[in-house]
Amino acid sequence: MNATLHxxxxxxxxxxxLTRKALRTLEECPVIATPKGSQDGSSTALxxxxxxxxxxxxxxxxxxxxMKKIHLDSAPAEEVQEAWEKAALQILRFMAEGKDxxxxxxxxxxxxxxxxxxxxxxxxxxxxxxxxxxxxxxAMSSCSAATSIPIxxxxxxxxxxxxxxSGEQLRQTLESxxxxxxxxxxxxxxxxxxxxxELNLLEKAVLVEKAGMKEENIRTxxxxxxxxxxxxxxxxxxxxxxWKR
Ligand SMILES: C[S@@+](CC[C@H](N)C(=O)[O-])C[C@H]1O[C@@H](n2cnc3c(N)ncnc32)[C@H](O)[C@@H]1O
Numbered sequence: 433m434n435a436t437l438h439x440x441x442x443x444x445x446x447x448x449x450l451t452r453k454a455l456r457t458l459e460e461c462p463v464i465a466t467p468k469g470s471q472d473g474s475s476t477a478l479x480x481x482x483x484x485x486x487x488x489x490x491x492x493x494x495x496x497x498x499m500k501k502i503h504l505d506s507a508p509a510e511e512v513q514e515a516w517e518k519a520a521l522q523i524l525r526f527m528a529e530g531k532d533x534x535x536x537x538x539x540x541x542x543x544x545x546x547x548x549x550x551x552x553x554x555x556x557x558x559x560x561x562x563x564x565x566x567x568x569x570x571a572m573s574s575c576s577a578a579t580s581i582p583i584x585x586x587x588x589x590x591x592x593x594x595x596x597x598s599g600e601q602l603r604q605t606l607e608s609x610x611x612x613x614x615x616x617x618x619x620x621x622x623x624x625x626x627x628x629x630e631l632n633l634l635e636k637a638v639l640v641e642k643a644g645m646k647e648e649n650i651r652t653x654x655x656x657x658x659x660x661x662x663x664x665x666x667x668x669x670x671x672x673x674x675w676k677r
Contacts, residue, residue, distance in 0.1 A: 435527035437554065437561060439547040441540040441568015445476075445664060446644035447483035449569045454536075455484060457566060461534035463491045463526045465519070467546045469499040477536040491526070495519035497546045501596060520553040527561065540570040544594060544615060572613045574643040575666045579650055581638065584611050588672060595620050595667070599627065606631055606669065614667040621661060625654050633669055641665045 438457045443449030450458075458464065458481060466475035475494055481487070497519065500512050507513070523533050541547035547565070554561050572592065576583050584590040591609040595602065595617045606612055606627065617624055617639070628634045634654055641649040642664045651657055654667070 435530050435562070436532050437523060437527060437563045438532065438534045438566060439541050439551060439563060440534060440536050440566040441542075441545075441547075441570075442477050442480045442484075442536045442538065443569040444539050444571040444574040444644055445480060445642060446574075447480055449574065449644060450480070450484050451566065451568065454566050454568065457534050458485055458536070461490075461532045463493065463531050463533040465493045465495055465523050465526075465533050465535045467497045467519075467535070467537060467550075468494050469497060471496055477538050480538070481536050491531075493522055493526075495522060497549070502549075516549050516553040517557070519550060520557055523550075524554065524558055524561070537568070538571075540568040541565055542567065543570050543572075543592070571615070571643060571664070571666050572668070575613075575638075575640040575668055578640050578643045578648055579638050579668065581668055581670055582611075583613065583668070583670075585672075595624050599623065603627060603631070606633060610670070610672050612669040612671075614669065616663075617667050618661050618663050618665050621657065621665075624667065625657070628654065628669070633671065636671050637667055637669045639665055639667045 438461060440454045440457055442454060466478040468475040496515055498512050498515050500509055502508055526533050535547060535550060537545045537547045551563055572583060588610040590611045591605045592613040593605050595614040614624060628637050637654055639651040639654055641662050
């Protein structure tokens, strides 16, 4: 089997942020396999791809990856494992016909992405499978650009953390690092705002919703947020000086 699976980052939403290499790979691969988080939902990665190039003549398969917390120290839930295997087998079927497959993921595949779960599952089923990665522009890079806030400079220590995990872990991270990027904040914003306030960090925090998109929204006064923010929201807490005027 000579086919290759390309796991590629498509950036955080603005189709202009796809790399030329990602675009070329999407143009060349006959099959696009895209992740989606609910059975009847749609794929965000695919919607970004659709804005960047015409997909006429491509075979498009949407693969369901349940949105569940993954703790790397324990096995994922059975439902999650089954979904990964089902997705991997679908991709391997196309590759067995000699077709290259591209798997686009939001942002960069190395950051909280299904891409690496798929990669490991495919290799566990078929260790000789050819897989290549193409990096993408991460959401935090896009949030940094939108706000002109550097992520780390000089001797800064950086932490990137999904805000959905335990409050204690979050507190320790906020206390120990210079810049903290909080991802997946949309469902736990109240809790995060309370914690930032308790640690006197509200002044140092900025929330960016839909960075790089038409609807981009930058919020520097987090305590005034009363509405539900979008899933595409990230908070940068930069404790050291140099950015907030
Ligand atoms: C599953 S993670 C994917 C991260 C992605 N692989 C990356 O490299 O940034 C989803 C989280 O990324 C962040 N995100 C993705 N797109 C974003 C955007 N356009 N603006 C702000 N945050 C975004 C949000 O925190 C969201 O909850």
